[in-house]
Amino acid sequence: MKFINLHKAILNSMSEAVYVVDRDMDILYSNPAAERLTGFSPQESVGQVCHDIFCERSALCSGICPPRRVMQEQTPVLHKDAETRTKSGEVRQTQISISPFYEKEECVGAVLIIKDVTDLKVAEEKIRKQNVFLTAVIDALPHPFTVIDAETHHLKLANYAAYPGKLPENMACHELSHLSDAPCSGSDHPCPFEKVKETGQPVTVEHTHCGADGKCRDMEVHCFPIFDDRGTLVQVIEYCIDISERKQATAEREKLIKDLQKAVDDVKTLQGLLPICAGCKKIRDDKGYWNTIESYISEHTDAEFTHGLCPDCITRLYPGYANRRKQG
CATH class of the missing domain: 3.30.450.20 (PAS domain)
Structure with a gap:
């Protein structure tokens, strides 16, 4: 009993x-x-x-x-x-x-x-809808967005901009971005993971990413660490911004500034004291060479010369022609 x-x-x-x-x-x-x-x-x-x-x-x-x-x-x-x-x-x-x-x-x-x-099912459905919503938001981002395993470098998530299709299993981040079997290394392509591991803080680096079509683009790579409850780095959120056009515009702007600076420097040279020969009127440049006025000014400005004779020189060089012009 x-x-x-x-x-x-x-x-x-x-x-x-x-x-x-x-x-x-x-x-x-x-x-x-x-x-x-x-x-x-x-x-x-x-x-x-x-x-x-x-x-x-x-x-x-x-x-x-x-x-x-x-x-x-x-x-x-x-x-x-x-x-x-x-x-x-x-x-x-x-x-x-x-x-x-x-x-x-x-x-x-x-x-x-x-x-x-019942409550569990309601919570699961809520989570499912949230996942659908977040997936739609991430896929709508114009920049490549990925979540990467910090240990294996395998992609856990990739939006449409990063990989437009079903993500292959165990695909590494460097396979996608660099078409390489090995992780990034060196000063020109420092691995963001290593920097995140060193600092435990978000990291931004610049990389050159190449696609399957062979075209390479300059990318600004932003990495954010994800830690577990014990403080261990387990994943990294990475999103990339294409800065190719920005870098090209920067290079063009720097070239323009350099050209303008050179032009300003040239103008300043002409504004200073010019050592000129009292006899032949040649000008001495900063290297000690004597140049004709025409060649010196042409080299230091955008001016071009055409040649002719003034009335005084015509009379001095061609007196007969000058007299006929006066009589005629």
């Missing part, structure tokens, strides 16, 4: 609903947790057919009734998704485990343990 009372006390203390049914599906026992789940007291449940108390008879119980199958096949069923109807008519999402029980080696019934997972 003590043994029976002990077993009953154990069943009554369980947080999951427990029902015992015979081979006719009549309820022989229900514990207090079963009443909390369905609203039916043990007095209301015992002696009733189980589907009149808690079975929803939904598509989840397709084919033969699960307890009947367990008793026929004498094989337990664990954690089967089910729906349980309460006394008020509410349908709860549950998981049911069923085991046959025996008397003198004969299966005489089944024990059903029912766990209410």
Whole structure:
């Protein structure tokens, strides 16, 4: 008797609903947790057919009734998704485990343990919707966005801009960005992971990434560490911004500034004192060479020369021609 009372006390203390049914599906026992789940007291449940108390008879119980199958096949069923109807008519999402029980080696019934997972299912659905939303947001980003395993460098997630298709299993980040079998190294392509490991802080580096089409682009790589509860670096979030056009514009701007500075320097040279020969009028440059006025000014400015003769020089060099012009 003590043994029976002990077993009953154990069943009554369980947080999951427990029902015992015979081979006719009549309820022989229900514990207090079963009443909390369905609203039916043990007095209301015992002696009733189980589907009149808690079975929803939904598509989840397709084919033969699960307890009947367990008793026929004498094989337990664990954690089967089910729906349980309460006394008020509410349908709860549950998981049911069923085991046959025996008397003198004969299966005489089944024990059903029912766990209410409604809140869990609601939470799972909420998480699923959040994942769908976040995936849509990440895929909408115009820049490549990836999550990378810090130990293996394998890609755990990649948005459409990073990899437009199903991500191959165990694909490393350097295979995607550099078409290389080895991780980044050297001063020209420092591995962001190593910098993150050293500092434990977000890191920004510049890399040249090449695509499968052979085209290479200058990228600004931003890496953010993800740590586990023990503070161990487990993953890295990486997103890349294409700065090719920005770098090209910067180079063009620097060249323009350099050209303008040179022009300014040249103008300043002409504004200073020019050593000029009093006889032939040649100008001495900063290297000590004497240059004609034309060549010196042409070299230091954008001016170009055309040659002709002024009236005084015509008279001096060609007096006959000058007189005829005056008489004519």
